[in-house]
Amino acid sequence: MDVKELESALESILFAAGEPVGVERLCLGLEVDRATMDAVAQRLMDRYSYERRGIRLVKLDTSYQLCSSPEYAPYVRKILENRKPARLSQPALEVLSVIAYFQPVTRAYVDQVRGVDSSYTVGLLLERELIEEAGRLAVPGRPILYRTTKNFLRSFGLSSLEELPELPDSSKEGGQMTLELEAAVARLRQEQAEEAEGGEEP
DSSP states (O other), rough: OHHHHHHHHHHHHHHOOOOOOOOHHHHHHHHHOHHHHHHHHHHHHHHHHHHTSEEEEEEEEEEEEEOOOGHHHHHHHHHHSOOOOOOHHHHHHHHHHHHHOOOSEEEHHHHHSEEESOOOEEEEETTTEEEEEEEEEESSOOOOEEEHHHHHHHHOOOGGGGOOOOOTTTTHHHHHHEEEEEEEEHHHHHHHHHHOOOOOOO
């Protein structure tokens, strides 16, 4: 296939998928190498942006997904949603920040950092698909490890975890570290809110 056909094929696949599709999977299915796939995806990204289209192609770590354009988010919500999306509570934001910066981690580690039980909040974040199980720690009892998901990246407008704000001083312990973690992720949410709260899935 030529470049134009590859663009059309990629667009069709991502539209039909309705969720992130891994780059390696795309390369295998379209029989192209990684560099070619990334170049084709970038061409689509640039075209959607230049033409101010109603959709955007976004990169989420090692996957691609089609989403609606941020500037049309209010209209999407008005038509498709009956209520505003639930915002994260302070405890949820705190737990999410600990997992985001130190993943993969156990719930016991999160409890130790926060100083309180986090079982309910971890369950809530799992339901919202902001975190997921990532195997078990090789110690007695084999506790579950948790990490953030692609939905976490999408929700905070990140392409990868490397874009998380740097912590001022990771050597600090206890409450001060927790406050800095919370503040770092809170800054991400504020930036998203100021940019029309990001893109919505089609």
